[in-house]
Amino acid sequence: MRRSILTAVLVSGLTVLAALGASAQQDSVKRKKFDINYGVGITIGEKKDSTGRIDQSKGRFVGGITFTRLDIGFSKLIDNGSFSLSPQNDFLDYKAGKTSHLSFDVIQMGYRFNTNFKIYVAGGFDWTHIRLKDNITMQKNMPELTYVTEPIQFSKNRFSSSYVHVPLNFELRTKESHKGRRWYFVAGPEIAFLLNGKVKQISDERGKVKVKDDYNFAPFRYGGTVRMGTNGLAIFAKYYASDMFDSAPQKGVKNMAFGLTFGIN
Structure with a gap:
């Protein structure tokens, strides 16, 4: 059931994001009941002037449902400060080009102090997909991260984690140009x-196999994100300062991610 809900949310988010370009062309008169930030959310707390345009000169609380900040990129493992895995963690060796990060927000609440500065807290989901190189299988219900070497060849061997994340973001943005363009810089912890x-x-021998477990992934994680971009598109970088696993032999293994953000606002 939980997987179905997450899938539905993701599909909804992608559908709304596909309308970015078209929604950006709508004038403010067609959006008097609520403000749709680049077609990716519904925001409450916006004040409008007599022409129907949003009044951004005064401080106000803003928030609501949002399918935005869709981050798609690559993940990298860092083993005690090195991008090379230590011998004891070499079984986690992965295909860099197929090890990915995906996340998006579904709700946000904050305060806009003026047209250039906003603070908000958000909530959403993220996934890290590690494409393992070796033909191994992680073992479930084990006190430490444990694997067995398999006598078969996997065409795909993906080791993944999924989290609910709560970022606190500080947003700076430039004044709107005569073409309606702004630059955004967003950073904060999560x-x-x-x-x-x-x-x-x-694999040919077993077909498709999916197994869920906590696999000693850290139950609680903390880190930070930086984004910079304009007109709904940005680049991002994330670093998770906490250990990736609760398993003692993997102490010091952390991860980071970088890529593109769709729907920055």
């Missing part, structure tokens, strides 16, 4: 809570 871990494998 905390996250583990939903589950998952192994997904595909």
